[in-house]
Amino acid sequence: MVFSSMTYLFVFLPMVLLAYFIAPPQARNMVLLAFSLIFYAWGEPVYIFLMLMSITVNYVFGRIIANNRAHHSRYAKLNLGIAVGWNLVALGIFKYYPFVSSQLRGIGLGFVPSLKLLLPIGISFYTFQAISYLVDIYRNQIRVQRGFLKFALYISMFPQLIAGPIVRYEDVEKQLSKRKVTLAMFGNGGEFFLRGLIKKVLLANQLGALYVQIESLGVAHTSVMTAWLGAFAYTFQIYFDFSGYSDMAIGLGKMFGFRFPKNFDYPYTATSITSFWRRWHISLSSWFREYVYIPLGGKRVSPAKHVRNILIVWMLTGFWHGAGWNFMLWGLYYGILLLLEKYVIHDRISSHPWPGRILTFLLVTLGWMFFVHTDFSAMLTYVGHMFGVGCSFANATTGYFIRTGLFVLLLGLFFSTPIFHRLNEQFAVQYYTASIALRIVMFMLCVAALVYQSYNPFLYFRF
């Protein structure tokens, strides 16, 4: 189920709110867990068994590791290895096997059986949560969760279940046992949720339509400028789509008394690639830093090893986003950019933020064109158009897309900066009735768009 659906907004959400707040406090975890499992099973019920198995395995191994980490550290380590291995194998089979087997068959290894598997929703997210939990226990950074119900809730909690943020156990440990929701906190959650819904339904979907229209232009109509407009449209689309989902998740968390970490911090205002990745999908990049990069030695090693570490981390980051060569390329692209930034450019252009900001934004935009095209020849054609291969600089169609798309692109630009949020907050404090009225209108526009759009997939579902 996705948040921006009729089923969620007008059936699931009212039911879970009603059940949660009617239930006595000691039963509330149970209510949330039950609804989370329904939420997960909705649409793809077979994988509920995978989810339950994952919860059980990780719960048991968590306890084994905790019991042995003090006195039998080797045994604890062995169990950590088995448990992490189990998680990775599950992820590998369901997410990567179809891709890997088709590649192997492609190079003549016809005996490799092909297998058509639907990707279990959210597996990339909850697998990473489980791994972080196990490793943190092994490192003695957290206490083990003895309550099976609470642990199951940590893994499967519906707000962040299918598209993050990847919540570390220590962030919610206390709240799993004891949490309080005030009306103001609930309202604050509502604010986040509405913001996310608006980002997804009113911005991302319109930007997406613009991109699709430009992407499908034949060579007779496209031009350098049009191709860049399309690339910008996608760049904003994916930001609003994904950060909108995170906002909704954070907002829902607040409504039930959980505080999830921030996942985006105005990434398109970053002045360098390094800073971009500190602001984009923060919970994922910090996961890779914590559990891959630093264990490999981070940057406290020889430059050659450092280069190796960066490239490994970024290939994996790319591959996490999808089973396809284009995601690998996209990850590698960032690995190389980060190395260039670290070893070649240093601080040479950071004396003034704007050149770095603009360059970073353009590089990120280009990167998304690797990301979005799973087909290499389509990727080459599109990126070629951006650099004038086989098309003119601008034509009448460019004018058409400027006239019909500029407004939504400018909105995208505006909402990508902190300026809007500052204004919004001041406005809310000073004219709160007007602010409330504005939110009602925006919510109605979201509902209208949802009624109109029967087609409404979440981009981040693939992961």
Next chain:
Amino acid sequence: MTDREARERARKLRFFRLLGIVFVMMIFLLAFLRLVWPRKAYSAQERRTLAQLPAMTTENLRNGAFSDAMEEYLADQFPARNVWVYLDELRGRIMGEKYSQGVYRSGSSYLIEEFKRTDDNRAAKTTKAVLDYLREYPDIQSYIMLVPNSSWIMNDKLPTGAPIDSQEEWYTMWAQDVKNAGLSNLTVVSPAAALSAEVEQGKQIYYRTDHHWTTFGAYVGARELAQAMDLPFEEQNWKQVVVHDRFQGTLMSKSGFYSRTADTVELYLPDPDIGIVTTYKEQQKTLSGLYSSEGLTGDDPYEVFFGGNYPWLAISTTSKSNRKLLIFKDSYANAMIGFLCPFFSEIHVVDPRYYTGDIRTLTASAGITDICFLYNINTYYEDGSLSLILEGGEADE
């Protein structure tokens, strides 16, 4: 904390408390309305049956079909659905959107369907099948008329620079190919110049919100065709009757773009009247005349012509002519066939999208003297069924 900060904090808390209440009220109000709102079976605006509450089975629960059907049901039966759709259309208009589902909103009141050259080969295959078929009947006079759509004739009404492919370009190439095939019994009728001339005179060739041409447009088309067929068209008088004056068509439904304007639907009746009997061959029914009052009162008044599209119609007239016509057609022809009736004693109308019989048996048995292919360019370009029925006969031999 200073007084001012404390005040701000208090106001912020008050804002969030109020928002919390409003949020819950919005969700629950709509959820409640949804529960009690009467269910509808059909949407006239969208011309489709609306989804109903799906039945739950282990099978559809397991494969996810139930959740899809549920979402569809909730969206289709949403309280005051049309009002929400209108609201979203308004938002799109304000945000400058001009394109939806293959339809452009023009500056004037016209909605214009796009033309996309996705696959020239498909149309080339159709053309080859047509030519091969006609080669088998060198003694039958044959005609092919592809009618331009509004994206060609009313090209100046499109938003400037809209990335639409040129029908004219494709048509010129196509007409050249047909000419190169060198069939002496085939005449290509090109109505574009005549249609453009009428548009310049301020005449309405296309419906504003529908993809069809108006009856007047069909009249102009018939005039061009009649000239090629050497029919005494100019001697015939027509009586014009308005049968509908609130016509809003398919392009509006398809795009969701609202247009306040409505068109009139006219019929041109031969004057003096002639006798016409239409046999719906596969439906086993025979009606007098060409027009359907049921079609007129339904959701698509264009169905006044024959009541819609049927696989095979046999029309016999009281005309003294000894010519018998076979037409392969799409719905553009429906408005035009009436103009040909006074000049043929029999007209067989085949819609390849629905026809399943053997076309060669029909051609040979009915004593056909003329064959005509009558399509609008969009359908001819996109639809593969014509080549299928023409080739199907060959495979049987």
